[in-house]
Amino acid sequence: MSTRSVDDLVKALGSDSGISKSEVSRICAEPDAELDAFKERPLDHTVFPCVFLDATYCKARVNHRIVSQAVVIATGISATGHREILGLMVGDSESKPFWTKFVRSLRARGLENVQLVISDSHSGLVAAIRTVFLGTAWQRCRVHFVRDVFSVIDKVSGEMVAATIRTIFAQTTAAAVRTQLDVVADMPGRQFPHVKTMLLDAATDITAFADFPPAHWKKIWSTYPLERWNREIKRRADVVQVFPQPRRPRPTRRRGPGRTPRRVAGLRPPLPLRRLHGRTSQPQTK
Numbered sequence: 001m002s003t004r005s006v007d008d009l010v011k012a013l014g015s016d017s018g019i020s021k022s023e024v025s026r027i028c029a030e031p032d033a034e035l036d037a038f039k040e041r042p043l044d045h046t047v048f049p050c051v052f053l054d055a056t057y058c059k060a061r062v063n064h065r066i067v068s069q070a071v072v073i074a075t076g077i078s079a080t081g082h083r084e085i086l087g088l089m090v091g092d093s094e095s096k097p098f099w100t101k102f103v104r105s106l107r108a109r110g111l112e113n114v115q116l117v118i119s120d121s122h123s124g125l126v127a128a129i130r131t132v133f134l135g136t137a138w139q140r141c142r143v144h145f146v147r148d149v150f151s152v153i154d155k156v157s158g159e160m161v162a163a164t165i166r167t168i169f170a171q172t173t174a175a176a177v178r179t180q181l182d183v184v185a186d187m188p189g190r191q192f193p194h195v196k197t198m199l200l201d202a203a204t205d206i207t208a209f210a211d212f213p214p215a216h217w218k219k220i221w222s223t224y225p226l227e228r229w230n231r232e233i234k235r236r237a238d239v240v241q242v243f244p245q246p247r248r249p250r251p252t253r254r255r256g257p258g259r260t261p262r263r264v265a266g267l268r269p270p271l272p273l274r275r276l277h278g279r280t281s282q283p284q285t286k
Contacts, residue, residue, distance in 0.1 A: 077219070
């Protein structure tokens with residue numbers, strides 16, 4: 001809720017004085033400690049074979065300028081099917097150093113034995129996954145892949161091509177999935193050679209889900225389970241509109257030993273009398 005809405009709510013509850021903006025800010029800052037503890041908690045309490053990574057963008061004020069910052073979030077699915085938010089981070093962009101720092105923080109907190117990572121094909125994200133999660137399969141989100149296909153063909157033919165690509169994911173066995181991909185790649189190849197090239201180049205990445213149990217396919221072939229969290233972030237960000245400048249701790253000034261004696265000893269010139277009394281003192285005459 002916005003500050004004005006909180007003030008109206010408090011008045012509706014019977015408080016005539018309402019609530020000030022500073023009080024709302026103080027109350028909102030109280031859960032920060034709990035949030036920091038949640039973000040830094042250990043992740044070695046269970047195993048997460050599948051990890052989803054995605055990002056959304058929000059407006060924030062940085063160095064007195066309004067910029068768009070990436071809010072990246074990671075969720076994991078345990079061996080028992082339990083879904084859990086693993087971590088989140090806010091940064092300037094989706095560059096490789098930023099993503100690498102994020103996924104390494106997950107590993108440092110105990111995230112091990114990851115078998116599959118699901119994400120879009122952002123170059124910085126893919127490079128970070130291949131750097132940090134060695135030996136882990138990568139599933140390219142099928143929804144983002146279809147969107148990339150739409151960018152190289154016209155809108156009239158887009159739905160037909162998309163429906164053809166979806167038949168790949170309608171198969172029931174891993175062999176049938178990969179065979180259907182080759183068949184689909186040849187169907188629009190004459191009219192849309194770019195689509196055929198995209199399918200063949202991404203064949204391994206968009207069919208990585210087929211190496212897992214078929215009962216899990218619908219949950220791991222896209223980042224759709226993360227879309228709900230992104231919508232929740234956006235819904236709350238629309239209320240705030242622009243997030244304020246992050247607070248930075250002020251550096252503590254350390255006073256050197258003997259500062260007061262030096263001042264008393266006269267190492268600093270005394271203030272002139274005119275600054276103390278507003279005029280120049282005249283000598284008294286007897």
